[in-house]
Amino acid sequence: MSELLLKKKENRYGITKSLLIVVVLVAIIVVVAGAVAFIMLTPQRPAKTEIVIGAAISLSGANVETASHQANAYRLFVKQVNEQGGIYVAEYGKKLPVRLVLYDDQSDASRSVSLFEKLITDDKVDFIVGPYSSTITFAVAPIAEKYKMVMLTPTAGSDKIYQQGWRYVFELWPLASSNPKSVVSFMKTRPDIKKVAVVNVAELLARSTAAAMKDALQKEGFEIVFEEEYPKGITDLRPMLSRIKTLNPDAVIAATFFEDNVLLVRQLREVGFNPKFLWTMVGFDQPEYIEALGKTAEGVCGWIVWHIKFEDLGYPGVREFYEAYMKEYGKRPFAEAATGYTALQILKQAIEKAGTLDNEKIRQVLLTEEFMTIIGKVKYNEQGINIYNVVYMGQIQNGKLEIVWPPELATAKIWYPKPEWAS
Amino acid sequence: MLLDIIQVLLFGLTIGAIYALVAVGLNLIFGVMNVLNVAHGDIAMLGAYLTYWFLVLFNVNPLISLLLIIAIFIPLGAAIYILLIRKIIHISSSVEEIIFSSLIIFFGLSIFIESSALLAWKADFRSIIYFEGMINLGGILLSEKTFIALLVALIGVFSFEVFLTRTYIGKAIRAISQNRVAAILMGIPVDRINTLSFGIGISLAGVGGVLLALIYPIYPALGVTWTMRGLTVCILGGLGSFTGALTGAFVMGIVESFGSYFIGTAWRDVISYLMLLLVLVLKPSGMFGKGV
Numbered sequence: 078m079s080e081l082l083l084k085k086k087e088n089r090y091g092i093t094k095s096l097l098i099v100v101v102l103v104a105i106i107v108v109v110a111g112a113v114a115f116i117m118l119t120p121q122r123p124a125k126t127e128i129v130i131g132a133a134i135s136l137s138g139a140n141v142e143t144a145s146h147q148a149n150a151y152r153l154f155v156k157q158v159n160e161q162g163g164i165y166v167a168e169y170g171k172k173l174p175v176r177l178v179l180y181d182d183q184s185d186a187s188r189s190v191s192l193f194e195k196l197i198t199d200d201k202v203d204f205i206v207g208p209y210s211s212t213i214t215f216a217v218a219p220i221a222e223k224y225k226m227v228m229l230t231p232t233a234g235s236d237k238i239y240q241q242g243w244r245y246v247f248e249l250w251p252l253a254s255s256n257p258k259s260v261v262s263f264m265k266t267r268p269d270i271k272k273v274a275v276v277n278v279a280e281l282l283a284r285s286t287a288a289a290m291k292d293a294l295q296k297e298g299f300e301i302v303f304e305e306e307y308p309k310g311i312t313d314l315r316p317m318l319s320r321i322k323t324l325n326p327d328a329v330i331a332a333t334f335f336e337d338n339v340l341l342v343r344q345l346r347e348v349g350f351n352p353k354f355l356w357t358m359v360g361f362d363q364p365e366y367i368e369a370l371g372k373t374a375e376g377v378c379g380w381i382v383w384h385i386k387f388e389d390l391g392y393p394g395v396r397e398f399y400e401a402y403m404k405e406y407g408k409r410p411f412a413e414a415a416t417g418y419t420a421l422q423i424l425k426q427a428i429e430k431a432g433t434l435d436n437e438k439i440r441q442v443l444l445t446e447e448f449m450t451i452i453g454k455v456k457y458n459e460q461g462i463n464i465y466n467v468v469y470m471g472q473i474q475n476g477k478l479e480i481v482w483p484p485e486l487a488t489a490k491i492w493y494p495k496p497e498w499a500s
Numbered sequence: 501m502l503l504d505i506i507q508v509l510l511f512g513l514t515i516g517a518i519y520a521l522v523a524v525g526l527n528l529i530f531g532v533m534n535v536l537n538v539a540h541g542d543i544a545m546l547g548a549y550l551t552y553w554f555l556v557l558f559n560v561n562p563l564i565s566l567l568l569i570i571a572i573f574i575p576l577g578a579a580i581y582i583l584l585i586r587k588i589i590h591i592s593s594s595v596e597e598i599i600f601s602s603l604i605i606f607f608g609l610s611i612f613i614e615s616s617a618l619l620a621w622k623a624d625f626r627s628i629i630y631f632e633g634m635i636n637l638g639g640i641l642l643s644e645k646t647f648i649a650l651l652v653a654l655i656g657v658f659s660f661e662v663f664l665t666r667t668y669i670g671k672a673i674r675a676i677s678q679n680r681v682a683a684i685l686m687g688i689p690v691d692r693i694n695t696l697s698f699g700i701g702i703s704l705a706g707v708g709g710v711l712l713a714l715i716y717p718i719y720p721a722l723g724v725t726w727t728m729r730g731l732t733v734c735i736l737g738g739l740g741s742f743t744g745a746l747t748g749a750f751v752m753g754i755v756e757s758f759g760s761y762f763i764g765t766a767w768r769d770v771i772s773y774l775m776l777l778l779v780l781v782l783k784p785s786g787m788f789g790k791g792v
Binding site: 137138139141142143145279305306307308310311312313314315316317319320323335336339340343346347348349360363365368369370371372373408499500 | 618624643717729758769
């Protein structure tokens with residue numbers, strides 16, 4: 078009895094030793110679990126160590142010749158930025174290096190679409206940049222919209238893309254509809270140009286350009302005496318060019334791609350027709366063009382999207398880009414390289430201005446700020462169209478490309494009418 | 501008007517001659533071995549690059565390159581046959597099996613050649629400037645390079661025809677494509693003839709490449725267009741038939757030219773494939789095909 082009383086006295090609070098242990102253990106578990114849950118559930122900013130930019134581009138297949146320049150430019154820009162320590166992001170208070178994820182879409186639009194979806198959902202890239210060509214960009218743009226990812230598109234000049242009400246797509250390549258501006262403004266200064274033939278290759282950009290040309294020319298009172306589209310991979314243009322010869326137009330406007338551009342000029346000479354004014358499109362401003370045509374190229378006019386001549390227009394970084402590209406890849410950059418490089422120049426400036434990697438905020442910056450690049454000034458309207466977009470017209474003179482129009486930005490006076498074909 | 505028609509006919513003949521050169525090699529290989537060489541255009545692309553490099557590096561006249569390319573491509577073709585095709589022909593139990601297996605192999609070879617060319621020579625366009633003169637035949641114009649291409653294609657195709665009909669090996673080749681089993685029973689060394697036929701077929705593609713280099717810019721993906729043209733011409737004329745390939749090529753060239761001139765270039769493919777469909781409906785084996 079006294080023993081029992083004694084025991085009770087020792088446990089003043091009426092708690093047995095085993096119960097005490099259980100209580101203490103439970104308390105520890107609750108505290109630890111709570112702490113773990115607190116850490117896990119608290120929204121915490123993961124330590125950001127890099128900015129990941131992704132794209133699918135045509136590294137093989139039909140588009141590879143030109144698309145590879147765009148891919149090279151992406152790689153070059155990322156390399157240069159990382160050599161400078163990366164891009165400064167205010168929200169992290171430091172420079173972050175950039176990692177580029179590039180996939181090969183094999184020049185196939187549907188493949189490109191699934192690769193972009195993979196980049197966003199699987200690889201969880203911070204930003205995407207555009208694929209190659211209007212056709213593929215048109216297919217991929219809905220993905221950018223779906224995931225609300227900003228997409229600067231270096232080589233998509235078809236107007237159709239920017240008429241869809243898409244909010245995250247921003248163009249860099251001269252729009253097909255802006256192409257006629259310089260050409261038609263030149264033609265208006267020559268009263269002896271009345272009849273015009275307009276032809277194009279069956280490609281989205283060429284088709285839109287030809288349509289825009291015809292539209293602008295008709296508005297200005299020119300007579301379109303011949304219009305035709307020819308298939309991609311055309312093996313012979315002489316029958317079509319002979320038809321044009323019989324109609325004897327003053328000017329021939331050809332919305333071409335590279336291979337058919339060379340074929341068209343060679344075969345115009347072959348059928349013996351020399352229009353007073355001959356304008357061609359893709360290929361004209363590429364270094365290989367003069368190598369392909371030699372003396373036959375003399376006096377041929379065409380568009381210039383980007384050229385080393387732009388350094389004479391005072392745009393910063395033109396020469397540096399040209400030389401860095403030459404050094405890195407051992408060849409001269411195509412316009413596709415310049416616009417590809419520009420896309421990342423703008424993205425970098427936008428990130429720095431926004432101080433964040435948030436695509437929505439970057440979009441706001443793109444819509445409000447102005448950017449200086451190697452293709453000149455860039456400022457976007459609500460449609461994602463660069464309001465400063467100018468299409469220059471060039472002419473091959475004495476084996477060199479000269480900017481001949483608009484006159485205030487010309488490096489040489491235009492030869493008109495076009496000299497006879499070299500014999 | 502008459503002058504126009506003659507001019508357009510000439511366009512058709514000149515482009516048809518190039519089609520013929522590509523198609524005849526393709527059809528020879530199919531006729532003898534039932535092998536569909538879908539890498540034919542890519543082989544032609546290799547020929548075009550070789551012409552380019554011979555000219556740029558050693559200043560070799562493309563017509564000399566042409567002879568060099570024949571000398572290089574016959575062993576190349578023989579090697580492709582021995583390494584890739586011979587086994588398939590030996591283990592296959594039916595013609596369909598040979599066609600199917602070879603299609604896969606050549607599809608792979610086509611991608612292999614194109615990708616290697618891309619790695620070796622980059623994706624840039626290259627062109628040669630040669631035979632730039634113009635020929636004026638009483639108001640009918642022709643560039644020197646087209647004239648030379650026409651000449652080379654005609655000489656190539658007709659010397660091949662003489663080879664097929666006048667020599668023992670040529671006769672053996674024809675015998676095999678007419679009746680393989682009988683040819684074996686008659687003691688024709690089928691394997692050796694196969695190897696040689698392959699070499700000749702591939703060298704014809706190489707010669708085609710020389711002509712392409714004269715007329716078009718050169719780039720690694722060039723082959724597809726010419727494989728497609730070659731196959732279309734062969735199916736039109738009749739797979740496996742020499743006369744078929746020749747007729748198909750000129751018919752295709754001339755129909756394309758007149759279609760382009762009188763109806764419109766946009767209709768070129770519609771017209772030529774409509775013609776192909778019509779021929780296939782009327783005669784499923786093609787114009788000169790040996791029954792399916």
